[in-house]
Each structure stands twice: as structure tokens, then as C-alpha cells.
Amino acid sequence: MDYDSIEALCHAAEQAGTTISELVLADQAAQIETPAETLYTRMADSLHVMQQAVAAGKSPTLRSTSGLTGGDAAKMAAYAKTGGLQGTFLCGAMTRAIAVSEYNAAMGKIVAAPTAGSCGILPGTVLTVLEERGLDERIAVMALFTAGAIGMVIADRASISGAQGGCQAECGSAAAMAAAALVEMAGGTPIQAAHACAMAIKNQLGLICDPVAGLVEIPCIKRNVSGIAIAFTSADMALAGVESKIPVDEVVDAMRRVGDALPCSLKETSQGGLATTPTGLRLKKEVFGE
Template identity: 70%
Template sequence: MLEYHSIQSLVDAAQEKGCTISELVLADQSVQTETPKDELFRKMQDNLHVMQEAVQAGVDKDLKSTSGLTGGDAYKMQQYAQGGGLCGSFFTQALTRAIAVSEYNAAMGKIVAAPTAGSCGILPGTILSLMEDRDMPEETAVMALFTAGAFGMVIADRASIAGAQGGCQAECGSAAAMAAAAMVEMSGGTPEMCAHACAIAIKNQLGLVCDPIAGLVEVPCIKRNAGGVACAFAAAEMALAGIKSVIPVDEVIDAMREVGDSMPCALKETAQGGLATTPTGIRLKEEIFGA
């Protein structure tokens, strides 16, 4: 049985068996949980459907969070995406999905924490875009979530997926890494390419702080989900091109843990530093909660 302590061990096991990471993980989880593979697949399929529903609900132009800080930006992005934007409609629609799910979360909607609520838009923004806009089978997207989940388990074990422990690198950074690996597999990349994509994505968000305005998972969190999508696409594209991370993926994850440990408390979800303590950040907090 797999222990999920190392991504390289997952890659080695998949290569030895001549299968994808997702096939390896699904078979392993079936054994570990004593659950038939088709039942586990259906449960993961349910997660995918929740992501789709969150996107649909999140693009409502009248959607607002309880605080009133956020809402309606996914609708704006969706309208803009129809014109193609600077990078084409595929990418702008991916940003739309990420913002939609994140705004829906801020409005207390049902989402999939992937791996956290604060980073819930990144996997839908990437995986659903490949499935829906590139006409990939739903089965491929569901299986990719097993790969993303396995990589997330390793990151959680070796480092952290919590902003309060590791900063936003542990949330949006981890989500971008999981998404990058999943997209590589969906696109026919090898397990080794998935590992390189994961490493590149984490490196590109290494040191990202968690500094929510008024302590709410809204500003700058929602826009960081869109940024995480961009990071995931860049990492996946490089890995699929054959570009490798010079630093092995597990060492990159260990470095993320060390960076998180060295971050001051003020930059780890306490709203005591960064954007949270700018004049505007303080003013917004006072308007929401009072002086």
C-alpha cells in the first residue's frame, strides 16, 4: 500500500506498474479503504459535479458575499472572455471559473475544498476548462482529481496546506501544484512530467503570504485563485514541453515547509500584516466589523 510521503515514490510505483498516477492511486485507495473502485470513482465524480455547479452559481452578476466585499467579478470576467481577451477565450474562461468558485465560496455556497476553501477555484479553473473547452471526457477529469488528491496528500504530509501554518503558498501554491500535475496527466503526460509540473508550480509561488483583509477569505484570496490558475497552466505547459525542475519535487515541497516555518505570524492568516494592514485594508475592516 502507498504511504503518500513522497511524490517520487508515487512516480516510481506508477512507472513500475506501467500506469498513470491516478490509476495507481485509485487501486491503492480501493485496497486501503476496502471500497470498490467504481464506488470511489463515483464519489470523486460527485466532487467534480459540485465544482461544475459552483461555477454555474458563481457567475451570477448579483452574487455578493456576506461582508459585501466581493461578488460579481466572475460575471465581468465571463463577459470579457467572450471577446477572447489578451490570451484567448480558453484562458479567460479558465479565470472565470476560478473566480466564480471562489466568489461562490465567499457567498457561503457549496464548494470542494481543493485542498482548502481559500484555494477552491484553482482545480475547477483548470480541470473543468480542459474537460469542457477542450472536449476531454469526464472520466479523464475525474481520474485527474485522484492524481491531484494524491499530490495534495504528499504536500500536506511533508509541508502544509494551511495558510495559518505555511502562508498562501501552502493553499494557492499547493492547489496550483495539484492542478498542474492533474492537467499534465489529462494531456497525456508521464508521471515524471506530473512531478515536474508540481515542482515548478510550487517554486513559482514559493513564499506567497496569507494576508486576508479583515481576516476574511475574500481579498486578496479570490484574485489569487485566478493567479494560481495562471501558474498551474504555465507549470503544466513547461512540463509537457519536456522542461524539468532542477530541484526534485520532494525537495521543493520541503523547501516550502521551511519557508512557511520562517514566515512571521503576521503573514500567516492573522490579518496582522501585508495587504491586511494597508490603510485601505484597515478601513475596510472597520467598515465591516466596526472600529
């Protein structure tokens, strides 16, 4: 199977009467001549790494090597217990996303999904549904295969690199992957997953990559939180029957063109955006000196 079209992937799953994850797992097992259960176990290990990163990232004493970030996941976890404005479910998802992202900044072990800069979005969504809804772990593990397949198509048709396509290619792609995974976890169809993916990307087109001091911390961590909100809303719209008027592969192609049009100053070079604000420049000096 060529992972160059999300629509083709979804239609293949529909025609086979399977989920995207079941189709992808069988295909991957055949391609690399490895038992499906072996691949499943590897993916389950990735899920467990995500869970461990959430637990470690909630420590109130956690700080990044630079000292710029850390401790916000603990604040969010405490706030989530109150229900906040959005309820314990979404506040819990926000907590998980921040925890993984802060743990990454502190040089902890994470799963790049698809990148380190966007590592909080997939666990922030998938683990929240798994743990808050009391689902069987297998549902979450299989959903990661769906997310992975979506990521492969995006990487092939566009980019998952901030240096090439801006943050839309990292957090945008991660939100799209998560949205598709959420649809499958909720029992939606492959076609609904495609619509969710399209809507997630559409809502982050043009998102620049402007890390302060060149580090994957500010504003990256908080963009992971926004990414989970977009993933959830996109998945819910798709599950409700709302469709993207622009086909998903055309949306991905548009993201590639937008990324190509962005100046290099807005693609991970720290030469524009928030990185060049007075505070951004001051923080850079505090970390690296003159």
C-alpha cells in the same frame, strides 16, 4: 502506499505502467476496502459540485456575506467572450476560478481543493480543459485522484494551511495539484507531472497569507486566478520536456522551511501585508465596525 513522497508515487506509477490516478484509485480502494467504482462515483460527485459552483458563481448579483466581493466572475465571463489578451481558453479558466472563489465567499457549496481559500484553482484548470477540449468526463474525474494524491504528500511533508505555511501552502499547493492533474489530462507521464508540480510550487514560494478583515476574499480570490496561470504554464513546460532542476520533494521541503520562517503576522492573522494597509483596515471597519 505511504503518501510521503511525490517522486516515489510517480516512480511507482511508471513501474506499474499506469497513470498516477489509476495507481491511487486502486490503492485507496484496497486501503479502505471499498470498490473502486464507489470511490470513482464519489470523486465524480466532487467534480459535479465544482461545475455547479462555477454556474452559480457567475451570477452578476452574487455577493459575499461581507459585501466585499462578488460579481467579478460575471464581468470576467463577459470579457472572455471577446477573447481578451489571452484568448477565450485562459479567460474562461479565469472566469471559473473567480466564480468558484466568489461562490465560496457567498457561503455556497464548494470543494476544498485543498482548502476553501484555494478552491478555485483546481476547477478553474480541470473544468476548462474538460469543457473547452470536449474531453470525456472520466478523464477529469481521474485527474482529481492525481491531484488528491499530490495534495496528500504536500500535507504530509509540508502544509496546506495558510495559518501554518502562508498562502504558498494553500494556493501554491492547489496550483501544484492542478499542474499534475493537467499533465495527466494531456497524456503526459507521471514524471512529467512531478516536474510540473515542482515548478508550480517554486513560483509561489514565500507567498504570504494576509486576508483583509480575516476573510477569505481579499486578496484570496484573485490569487486563485494567478494560481491557474501558474498551473497551466507549469504543466505546459513539463509536457514540453522542461524539467525542474530541484527535485519535487525537495521543493516541497523548501516550502515547509519557508513557511516555518514566515512570521505569524503573515500567516492568516491579518496582522501584516495587505490586511494592514489603510484601505485594508478601512474595509475591516466597514465589515465589523470599530
